[in-house]
Amino acid sequence: MTESTAAPEPTLSALYRAHRGWLHGWLLRRLGDTWTAADLTQDTFLRVLAAQQSQTLASLREPRAYLLTVGRRLLVNHFRRRSLEHAYLEALRQLPEALAPSPEQRWVLLETLQALDELLDGLPRPVRQAFIWSQLEGLDYASIATRLRVSERTVKRYMVRAYEHCLLVAL
Incomplete structure (x- = not known):
């Protein structure tokens, strides 16, 4: 068999090479931001890597469907996180300046809110x-x-x- 007709090797590297560009394009169309799309693409493959311990990549019959499912979940989490951050920053704007937390405290509070949101998801x-x-x-x-x-x-x-x-x- 020639290299182009051979079945793809069931490795994360092969999955990445075959589908990274497609997934990035899909995310880019939904986000309109190439940097965030690139981040979510990488996060998707990190999730696949973490899940690889419980299932083998060879068992994936439809790798794009699997990547799309993981990517969609990350996209939803991204939008929810952005909405939560916006609501938090809006609440901070309502506070008198003397009561407003420092940038470090804001970051810790926002991270805590996001962790709580993910926990209760x-x-x-x-x-x-x-x-x-x-x-x-x-x-x-x-x-x-x-x-x-x-x-x-x-x-x-x-x-x-x-x-x-x-x-x-x-x-």
């Missing part, structure tokens, strides 16, 4: 909201129940679900 909105109000605002279950318009018992179930989710993600 996958939970339904009311469960996430109950957890955030309880943990960050210190609201009791009755107050959360009133805000969510559910029973306290439902809030307790939400909190159990959020704690279980956090523990499973941490493992």
Whole structure:
């Protein structure tokens, strides 16, 4: 067989060479920013590398579909992170200058918010909201129940679900 008709070798290097340009182009069309598209392309292949330990690349029947799935998830995370950052910076603008955190504190707070957002990813909105109000605002279950318009018992179930989710993600 000639090199062009031979089946591609099932390595990350071969996957990268064969599909990096295509994935970068796909991300670039959605982002309009070549640098961010390049970053997300690299992040996609880093995720593939990390996942390679649990599955072999040879088992991928549709590598582009797999890369697209990973790339889409990273793209969604990118937009969510950008939205979170925008909301945080807008909240900071509302603070009097004397109360505004230093740039270092802002960076730490933003990183913490992003980590919390990633940790709670996958939970339904009311469960996430109950957890955030309880943990960050210190609201009791009755107050959360009133805000969510559910029973306290439902809030307790939400909190159990959020704690279980956090523990499973941490493992």
